Amino acid sequence: MSYTVGQVAGFAGVTVRTLHHYDRTGLLTPSERSPAGYRLYGDPDLARLQQILFYRELGFALDEIAEILRDPQAEALDQLRARRRALREQIGKLERLVEVAERAMEVQQTGVRLSPRERFEVFGEITFDLSYATEAELKWEGSAGHKEAMARAAAHSKEDWARVMGEAAAWRDRVLAAFDAHEPADGPRARELAEQHRQHIGHWFTDCPPDMHLRIADDFVADARAFALVIPPSQQRPGLASYLREAVRANAASAGVRGDIQGHMGHEGHQDHQGRHEGKAEPEVDSGGGGDGPAGGACGGDGR
DSSP states (O other), X not given: OOEEHHHHHHHHTOOHHHHHHHHHHTSSOOSEEOTTSOEEEOHHHHHHHHHHHHHHHTTOOHHHHHHHHHSHHHHHHHHHHHHHHHHHHHHHHHHHHHHHHHXXXXXXXXXXXXXXXXXXXXXXXXXXXXXXXXXXXHHHTTOHHHHHHHHHHHHOOHHHHHHHHHHHHHHHHHHHHXXXXXXXXXXXXXXXXXXXXXXXXXXXXXXXXXXXXXXXXXXXXXXXXXXXXXXXXXXXXXXXXXXXXXXXXXHHHHTTOOOSOTTOHHHHHHHHHHHHHTTOOOTTOOTTSXXXXXXSSSSTTTXX
């Protein structure tokens, strides 16, 4: 018995467009055509479609399914074992996300135990990006430093947070002044500012050795939300995230710790800085993305 494309779409739970796509790619070509040229599917075609939908449900890409169906005996078992491993990893990640979501509902993942009014009074334009906090929690959930930072943040009073924010704001002003004055990223002034940031983290949140500081600075460039925890979007400049990262790298190098600098630490920072004054775009700075965290430049958002 033969079935039209509309009939197959109906009882298989797929769209006609999907079946047409499978035909064009050779994944499922109907074995018959009507006198008028319409697609007609036989029982072997339906059996193949069932296999395709089974593998799609497991998350296989269409090209992977085509490879399996070319030689089911050789390919299917290995592919299914690999998919099982991937699914178990995904299940584990989802379970951790559930735990994080439960904790986020308790303290909004910030560790800041202030009323909404107190938050506004202390932080002003500084807001917290919960998605970034959730990712940080997953990334650093086993870190003693992260646990310490969250515990110390939760213990800070309104007056403590006011001091944290005041120090962070004064530091930002000094950073922007150095950047605007074309101070080199590996120069003494920029290195001193990087060291002040590192000491600030250690004083208010958790011990921050140079290697940890390097990882925090890498996030400034990799994630606009992390950079917004240090410099609010309203104060950001193109090239500033790279400039700060290079200053941190230079400061760490002076302590004998080197990041992935690739032999051009100071020069790269200087080039980024020059690019800012030449109007070159810096992709890592997204003034519309993320939000400033309550630490406001204190701990890069995750405390490590």
